[in-house]
Amino acid sequence: MVMQTGENEQALRKIIDFTRMISLVILIIHFYLFCYAGFKNFHVTMPLVDRILVPVAQLGLFSHTIYAKGAVLLLLVVSLVGSKGKKDDKIRLRTAATYILLGSLLYSTSSFLRFVVVDLVSITFVYVIMTTVGYLLILSGGSMMMRKLRLKLDQDIFNKDNESFPQEERLLENEYSFNLPAKYQIRGKNRNSWINIINPFRGTLVAGSPGAGKSYFVIRHLITQHIQKGFTMLVYDFKYDDLTRIVYNALLRYGHLYPVKPVQYIINLDHVMHRANPLEPQTMTDITDAIDSSRTIMLGLNREWIKKQGDFFVESPINFVTAIIWFLKKYEDGRYCTLPHVIELAQIDYKELFAVLLQEPEVEVLINPFISAWRNEAYEQLEGQVASAKISLARLSSPQLYYVLSGDDFSLDINNPNEPKIVCLANNPQKSQVNGAVLSLYVNRINKLVNRRGQQKCSMIFDEFPTIYFNGIDNLIATARSNKVAVTLAVQDYSQLKKDYGREQAEVIMNIVGNVICGQVTGDTAKQLSERIGKINQQKENVSINSADTSISKSTHLDFAVPASKIAALSSGEFVGMVADNPDVPISLKSFHCAIQNDHQAIQKEELTYQDLPLVRSVTSDEIQYQYQQVKLDVRKLVAKISVSQQLD
Structure with a gap:
């Protein structure tokens, strides 16, 4: 691998300068040979130079204008390709291309001046000026193009x-x-x-x-x-x-x-x-199903409780509703185990409610804290435990909702x-x-x-x-x-x-x-x-x-x-x-x-x-209202039946 040292760069720069100098020398010799008659009229020819350039003129390179100017242009391009000027991102390619095109036009068309019938001195003067300007324009445009900083930074913003x-x-x-x-x-x-x-x-x-x-x-x-x-x-x-x-x-x-x-x-x-009953008694195999259902209802109605699970005043209403659901599941093989019956049963008086729930031994452990608070007349605590459940469930007390939730389609x-x-x-x-x-x-x-x-x-x-x-x-x-x-x-x-x-x-x-x-x-x-x-x-x-x-x-x-x-x-x-x-x-x-x-x-x-x-189905408001009242009647009958059985006992 070649190391990029200062000596290498200096040697390369010398080669590029030498190549460009050769192109200039060839161009000057071409001017002298091609415009010899004009220079002679200007009295700028020298015998010594003539003797030196006579053998050079015999070379094929100077036998025709195209060969000489082509060689000059080729060497110029080589020197431009190898040049390492300071890169600049502000250079416009359109400007560089304009310089090159204009320079190429002047550089190439100057050869046709020999067909113009004008005095020899004028033709010589115009030819040298046009070719030189064309050469310089090509050099300038090529240098700009080689120094143009080509970046992709602005193409993919x-x-x-x-x-x-x-x-x-x-x-x-x-x-x-x-x-x-x-x-x-x-x-x-x-x-x-x-x-x-x-x-x-x-x-x-x-x-x-x-x-x-x-x-x-x-x-x-x-x-x-x-x-x-x-x-x-x-x-x-x-x-x-x-x-x-x-x-x-x-x-x-x-x-x-x-x-x-x-x-x-x-x-x-x-x-x-x-219509469908989400609390189907036959699908509730143990009390954990009632707990999950109760938690879902209460947290669904009180979304802020989701972040407070485990708190006393969050778990108490959940346990309260769980007790009601599981009681209805066990009572008469789940005949009244629907969410509307749960809502209605939760709204009855504490004394009657606790008497009803105590009929089911599996529920007793869930309602013991509530009964203790009631018997000890800790009514504020009891209300804090139960009222939030009653208030939440009361929002679901709707005839239409009762009708949908109490069916079994x-x-x-x-x-x-x-x-x-x-x-x-x-x-x-x-x-x-x-x-x-x-x-x-x-x-x-x-x-x-x-x-x-x-x-x-x-x-x-x-x-x-x-x-x-x-x-x-x-x-x-x-x-x-x-x-x-x-x-x-x-x-x-x-x-x-x-x-x-x-x-x-x-x-x-x-x-x-x-x-x-x-x-x-x-x-x-x-x-x-x-x-x-x-x-x-x-x-x-x-x-x-x-x-x-x-x-x-x-x-x-x-x-x-x-x-x-x-x-x-x-x-x-x-x-x-x-x-x-x-x-x-x-x-x-x-x-x-x-x-x-x-x-x-x-x-x-x-x-x-x-x-x-x-x-x-086409349901009338009377049918919906009838089902609503029927649920309320079912709960009243259930409470009354248990009260009578307790009195007989």
């Missing part, structure tokens, strides 16, 4: 090329996967790729701010493809009926592919569709191979807090029933997941993989999840999912995702310009493949993330930054053919 990386271009499918076609850029070139969620049972998180395209680019395809592949399904439709219509029409199209065609059920608390074992179901839970953004608590109870009970062995594969999709409280979502994602339960959570941002579930639970949810598809987000969400995707080798170019010299250095360094700032600036339909693989289908290129490709015209055409959701 946002560092797009450097932050591009290869992505998975294969379509990898199996009986559980869903696949999204996409396009990505690498080194300025567009390429086709695929987002392959080949193992949805490891959990999928779809994140993105409003308008990022979560539903349109991801969830709608997930629903359609999973129905095509025979999944039973639970869909939480926050903005009913956006997802429910997709489910209904996909089932119409692909329902014949199931071994047993599933039935779609819709729980809508605003407009009665189907279907059981909640949605992935039963003999009776597969697709259940849609409809929410209303204007009533999300109250409705969300009830729908959370449905989710909790369905979760208990689907996460079992030997059932049909099931897909649980939650749009705007933070608007419901799912107790044990992390446990479901961690354990349901072997039971073929795929969980998909759609959130807007990590901060939203943290606000509704608390920091610890939010971090667990964010970190436990194996597949992440994220649109435009900012803040901590973008930072976490950027770190999750990791770093890649990027080229870095440094330029140092001073009065004496200009130096350029290139290096490679590890930097984030998708910086947080880039995630914050994603367009609608543009997603970044990472997928999980299987041992039998390893994926080396798990990370992606691409634009999901939707066929907008095909989707629009398909939506025009969508059928409206059918009218399940």
Whole structure:
């Protein structure tokens, strides 16, 4: 390897200067020989020079003007190519090119002056001037072009090329996967790729701010493809009926592919569709089911309690409601075990209520603290323990809600191979807090029933997941993989999840999912995702310009493949993330930054053919009111019956 020393640079400079000097000497000799007659008229010729140049004139180089001027120009170009002048990024290539073109024009056209009929002296003078000026212009333009600092710093302002990386271009499918076609850029070139969620049972998180395209680019395809592949399904439709219509029409199209065609059920608390009892007594095998149901209801109604779990005045109302649920489950084989009956029973007087609950030995341990406070006349403590539960449950006292929750149109074992179901839970953004608590109870009970062995594969999709409280979502994602339960959570941002579930639970949810598809987000969400995707080798170019010299250095360094700032600036339909693989289908290129490709015209055409959701039942207000009064009557009869039996005893 040759070392770049001062001696080497000096020797090179001497060679370049010598080459340029030779070109000038040849040009001067050419002038003297070609314009000899004119110089003789000027009396500038010398006999000694003539004797020296006579042999030179015999050389082929000077036999024609083209040969001599061509040699001069060739030597000039060689000297320019080897020159090392101070680099300057302010030199304009257009100016340099103008100099070269103008100089070449003058340098070449000067040879035609010999055909002009003018006196010999004038021709000689003009020829020398034109050729010399042309030579100097070429020299000046060439020097500028060689000293032009060619940088790519201003060609990739946002560092797009450097932050591009290869992505998975294969379509990898199996009986559980869903696949999204996409396009990505690498080194300025567009390429086709695929987002392959080949193992949805490891959990999928779809994140993105409003308008990022979560539903349109991801969830709608997930629903359609999973129905095509025979999944039973639970869909939480926050903005009913956006997802429910997709489910209904996909089932119409692909329902014949199931071994047993599933039935779609819709729980809508605003407009009665189907009815189901989330506290089915036959599905509650022990008191822990009642505890989970109670916790889900109370934390769903009081979201701020989620961060205070374990506190006395949080656990007391939960235990109180647990006692009521388990009592109704045990009383007359669960005849009155519904949420409306729980609400009504919780509202009766303490004396009567405690007398009723004490009839069940398994409940006694739960209500002992309340009875002790009541017997010791610690009424303030008792109110603090119980009133919060009564007040919270009272918000659910609605005739329509009672009607829906007290029915039994279907059981909640949605992935039963003999009776597969697709259940849609409809929410209303204007009533999300109250409705969300009830729908959370449905989710909790369905979760208990689907996460079992030997059932049909099931897909649980939650749009705007933070608007419901799912107790044990992390446990479901961690354990349901072997039971073929795929969980998909759609959130807007990590901060939203943290606000509704608390920091610890939010971090667990964010970190436990194996597949992440994220649109435009900012803040901590973008930072976490950027770190999750990791770093890649990027080229870095440094330029140092001073009065004496200009130096350029290139290096490679590890930097984030998708910086947080880039995630914050994603367009609608543009997603970044990472997928999980299987041992039998390893994926080396798990990370992606691409634009999901939707066929907008095909989707629009398909939506025009969508059928409206059918009218399940026509219910009058009298029927709803009758059921509402019936629940109240049931509770009064229950209390009265127990009171009579106690008096007889």
